[in-house]
Structure formats: C-alpha cells, structure tokens
Amino acid sequence: MRILLTNDDGIFAEGLCALYDALCADHEIFVVAPEAERSAVGHAITLVDPLRVKKVKRGRYFFGYAVNGTPADCVKLAIHEIIGPEIDLVLSGINRGANVGINVLYSGTVSAATEGVILGYPGIAVSLNAYREPDYCFAAYFTSCLLKSLVKMPEFGRFCLNVNIPALPPNKIKGIKFVRQSTARLIEKFERRVDPHGNVYYWQCSERFTEKDPETDVVALNEGFITITPLHHDLTADKAIQILKGWQIDF
Amino acid sequence: MRILLTNDDGIFAEGLCALYDALCADHEIFVVAPEAERSAVGHAITLVDPLRVKKVKRGRYFFGYAVNGTPADCVKLAIHEIIGPEIDLVLSGINRGANVGINVLYSGTVSAATEGVILGYPGIAVSLNAYREPDYCFAAYFTSCLLKSLVKMPEFGRFCLNVNIPALPPNKIKGIKFVRQSTARLIEKFERRVDPHGNVYYWQCSERFTEKDPETDVVALNEGFITITPLHHDLTADKAIQILKGWQIDF
Numbered sequence: 001m002r003i004l005l006t007n008d009d010g011i012f013a014e015g016l017c018a019l020y021d022a023l024c025a026d027h028e029i030f031v032v033a034p035e036a037e038r039s040a041v042g043h044a045i046t047l048v049d050p051l052r053v054k055k056v057k058r059g060r061y062f063f064g065y066a067v068n069g070t071p072a073d074c075v076k077l078a079i080h081e082i083i084g085p086e087i088d089l090v091l092s093g094i095n096r097g098a099n100v101g102i103n104v105l106y107s108g109t110v111s112a113a114t115e116g117v118i119l120g121y122p123g124i125a126v127s128l129n130a131y132r133e134p135d136y137c138f139a140a141y142f143t144s145c146l147l148k149s150l151v152k153m154p155e156f157g158r159f160c161l162n163v164n165i166p167a168l169p170p171n172k173i174k175g176i177k178f179v180r181q182s183t184a185r186l187i188e189k190f191e192r193r194v195d196p197h198g199n200v201y202y203w204q205c206s207e208r209f210t211e212k213d214p215e216t217d218v219v220a221l222n223e224g225f226i227t228i229t230p231l232h233h234d235l236t237a238d239k240a241i242q243i244l245k246g247w248q249i250d251f
Numbered sequence: 252m253r254i255l256l257t258n259d260d261g262i263f264a265e266g267l268c269a270l271y272d273a274l275c276a277d278h279e280i281f282v283v284a285p286e287a288e289r290s291a292v293g294h295a296i297t298l299v300d301p302l303r304v305k306k307v308k309r310g311r312y313f314f315g316y317a318v319n320g321t322p323a324d325c326v327k328l329a330i331h332e333i334i335g336p337e338i339d340l341v342l343s344g345i346n347r348g349a350n351v352g353i354n355v356l357y358s359g360t361v362s363a364a365t366e367g368v369i370l371g372y373p374g375i376a377v378s379l380n381a382y383r384e385p386d387y388c389f390a391a392y393f394t395s396c397l398l399k400s401l402v403k404m405p406e407f408g409r410f411c412l413n414v415n416i417p418a419l420p421p422n423k424i425k426g427i428k429f430v431r432q433s434t435a436r437l438i439e440k441f442e443r444r445v446d447p448h449g450n451v452y453y454w455q456c457s458e459r460f461t462e463k464d465p466e467t468d469v470v471a472l473n474e475g476f477i478t479i480t481p482l483h484h485d486l487t488a489d490k491a492i493q494i495l496k497g498w499q500i501d502f
Contacts, residue, residue: 158491180485202303204298231487233353
C-alpha cells in the first residue's frame with residue numbers, strides 16, 4: 001500500500017519511527033508530520049497563518065516532510081500539495097499514551113486519521129497506553145499484522161479505526177476487542193501555581209476515567225485488550241432530532 | 252440563568268459583546284474567553300503549557316476573564332477554577348462565520364459548547380453566516396429569545412445545540428429548521444506562494460460545500476433558515492461495530 005504516515009507527537013517521535021521501520025519493507029511510506037509535538041490539538045487546522053514544509057532526514061537519508069501545523073493540516077497538505085491524492089491509507093501514530101474515551105475528542109492523532117476519512121481515504125489511528133519509557137516494538141509489529149488482515153476484511157476503509165494497544169508484554173495481552181468510545185466523565189483538575197514573579201498560572205493535570213462498562217475502549221484497554229473502535233465524523237445526535245422537532249421557539 | 256459566555260474569536264470580539272449586551276439584563280453572565288482569536292482550533296486543549304488568566308475591562312467596567320488558551324480550555328478553567336460549578340448554561344459565540352457541515356469538527360466555538368456538555372451543563376454554540384462586516388444585532392436578539400423558549404422545552408440541556416443564523420434582514424429569514432450536520436465533502440485547496448526570501452509557503456483557502464440534502468445544516472442555512480443541530484460527543488460509528496465483530500485479525 002501507499003501509506004501516508006503522520007502523528008501528533010512530531011516527525012522525530014519514536015512512535016512514528018517505529019511504525020515506519022515496521023512497515024517500510026512491505027509498503028511505500030510517505031511521512032508528513034508536525035515539525036514538533038502538537039498533542040491534544042484535536043481537530044485544529046491552520047487558517048490564519050501560512051504553512052511551511054521542510055524536508056527532514058533521519059541519519060543520512062531523506063525521511064519525510066515536517067509541517068509547522070497540526071496533524072489535520074499535515075493530512076490535508078500532504079494530499080493536496082506534497083504527496084498527491086494517490087495514497088491508499090492515512091495512518092497516524094504510534095501515539096505516546098492512549099486515546100480512549102472523551103480524550104478521543106482532544107487527540108490530534110485521531111483527528112489526523114479522521115481527516116483522512118473526510119478526504120475519502122481509510123484512516124487508522126494507533127496509540128500505545130504508555131507515557132513513561134514506552135516500548136513501541138510490539139505495537140508497531142501489531143500494526144503491520146493489522147494492515148495485512150484489514151485489506152481482506154469487508155467494508156474496510158469505510159470507517160476511521162481508533163486502535164489502542166496496552167503497554168504489556170505480548171503474552172499478557174488478552175486479545176482484540178471491538179468496543180465503543182466511552183463518554184463517561186473524566187475527573188480532571190487544574191493545579192494552581194505561582195511563578196517567580198508572583199503571577200498565578202494553572203496547569204491541567206491528573207485526569208481519571210469514571211467508566212465501568214467493559215464494552216468501552218477505556219475499560220477494555222485497562223483490562224489488557226487491544227481495543228479497536230470505529231469512529232465517524234457525523235456529530236449529529238440522531239435520537240435528539242425528533243425531540244427537537246417538537247420544540248416551539250418564539251422570536 | 253447563570254451563563255458562562257465564551258467564544259473562539261477572542262474576548263474582545265464583537266459577536267461576544269453583542270451577546271453579552273443582549274443577555275445581561277435577564278441573566279447573570281460570566282465571560283471567560285480566549286485572549287485573542289483562536290478560530291479553527293477544534294477541540295484542542297492545552298496540556299503542555301500553563302494557562303494564565305487576566306481580568307479584562309470594557310470601557311471602565313470589569314467585563315470578564317481572558318485566558319491564553321483554547322475555547323475548551325476556557326470552559327474547563329472557568330468551571331474548575333475561575334467561576335466555579337454553579338452555572339446553568341455554557342454559551343459560545345456569536346461566531347463570525349457559519350459552523351456547519353464538516354467545519355463543525357474544526358470549530359472552536361462548537362467545541363466550547365461541547366465541552367460544556369461533557370462537563371454536565373447545557374451547551375449552545377451560536378454562529379452568524381457572515382464574514383465581512385457582520386451585524387450581530389438580530390443574531391443576539393434571536394439567542395435571547397431562544398433561551399427564553401428553551402428552558403421550557405422537554406429534555407433541553409441533554410444535547411449540545413449548534414445554532415447557525417443567516418446574515419439576512421429578519422424579514423427574509425424563513426424560520427427555524429432542525430437539521431443534521433452535513434458530512435458531505437468540502438472542496439478545499441491550498442494557495443502556494445513564495446515569500447520575499449524565496450521560500451515556499453501554503454495558505455489554506457477557498458472551500459466550497461458539495462452538500463445537496465435540504466435536511467442538512469449546510470443547505471438549510473444557505474436557503475435562509477436558522478438551523479439548529481443537536482450534537483453529541485460519542486464518535487462511535489454504531490453501525491460499524493457489528494461489521495467489525497466479524498473481522499478476523501491475526502497477529
């Protein structure tokens with residue numbers, strides 16, 4: 001396959017390089033990724049400022065294109081200008097840290113894959129559930145196996161796939177579970193600090209999921225399953241439309 | 252009501268001020284908004300950098316709090332730290348420009364309202380379909396009427412409402428339509444330019460909707476209706492889950 005590879009941790013991130021190395025023997029890989037970390041940018045795009053593209057080497061060899069924009073920008077610019085429309089898959093990751101539950105909305109990694117689907121390509125986001133000293137080896141291997149299986153599956157490419165992989169030794173992983181995105185509340189807080197000049201600032205920190213349903217990404221990943229969640233980009237709350245049609249609004 | 256008012260055009264934007272003026276006689280308004288324009292930031296949040304808050308005056312009087320973050324940051328920080336949890340509604344807007352179709356995903360205005368719903372509050376995003384010399388007068392008046400009607404409606408507050416208002420004289424507006432978010436493709440392109448130093452840069456520009464379905468936000472707004480779309484933040488592609496459960500993935 002001709003694969004557009006991107007991420008939100010930046011073009012030099014270990015997770016992206018691991019995926020490149022695992023896939024480059026079997027596929028043609030085009031790397032177009034943010035020049036630096038752009039985590040939690042969600043589906044942000046850059047309209048007010050111009051975008052610039054730099055060729056980037058890894059060691060002595062050309063590796064890909066670094067863009068001063070968001071993951072979604074990278075996908076758009078790659079397809080419209082840098083690589084062209086002849087690609088078979090938009091692959092985003094491997095992200096450092098899981099992208100499950102409400103956090104899917106904040107994820108630049110997932111938004112890049114969604115942008116691929118919006119533009120008419122299959123899109124896959126891959127994340128590893130580890131922040132400290134992540135080992136991407138199994139996650140990259142799993143992704144290469146996943147691609148081999150997926151191309152034979154019915155209706156592959158119609159949905160964005162959000163894949164999350166536990167940071168466990170392969171023999172401890174319980175299998176694959178196809179699950180929903182959890183929408184349960186996150187317990188989150190801000191830490192209030194004072195800078196050396198006496199000014200207050202806030203840092204967002206310490207979130208915790210409240211989800212209990214085992215058929216959700218949050219719980220299944222935590223239990224040791226690789227989770228795969230099909231995502232769409234239609235935000236319409238279908239069931240609400242009929243309720244709203246009964247509303248009377250006077251103006 | 253106690254209303255948290257925010258936007259993505261920045262705390263000094265005309266659309267936010269128009270909404271404040273239209274609502275402040277009937278409601279208690281708390282303004283917490285980005286210190287500068289943060290359009291198209293989607294559901295971005297700020298994790299890597301700290302957030303700072305400044306009190307802002309309008310003329311001689313205290314107006315609200317400016318945050319060096321995204322619209323979603325503003326909502327989180329307002330509820331967790333600045334204003335507290337005792338609010339009845341998160342209201343975002345009035346945005347300069349419509350937020351319909353695929354653009355809903357990129358919209359900071361809509362994401363602020365969604366963030367309100369994630370945190371357990373009713374959330375409403377209001378946008379005016381005008382970019383050049385927008386007149387927010389009717390849109391602000393309509394929003395005040397909308398709030399009066401909504402509080403009496405069944406199940407109000409369970410969904411995020413995305414409201415788009417045509418930039419037409421009030422007597423040309425055809426009414427209110429409850430519609431879906433269009434997911435039809437956008438025709439978009441980048442303009443390639445060369446800077447004075449000979450370096451290439453790209454500017455995203457000129458998008459055009461391809462939607463034809465009159466029951467979508469894109470078409471109904473264009474036809475002169477005020478559109479109201481209920482949104483959710485569950486991105487699971489429900490119909491796909493069963494298909495995926497039939498997939499065989501070997502690793």
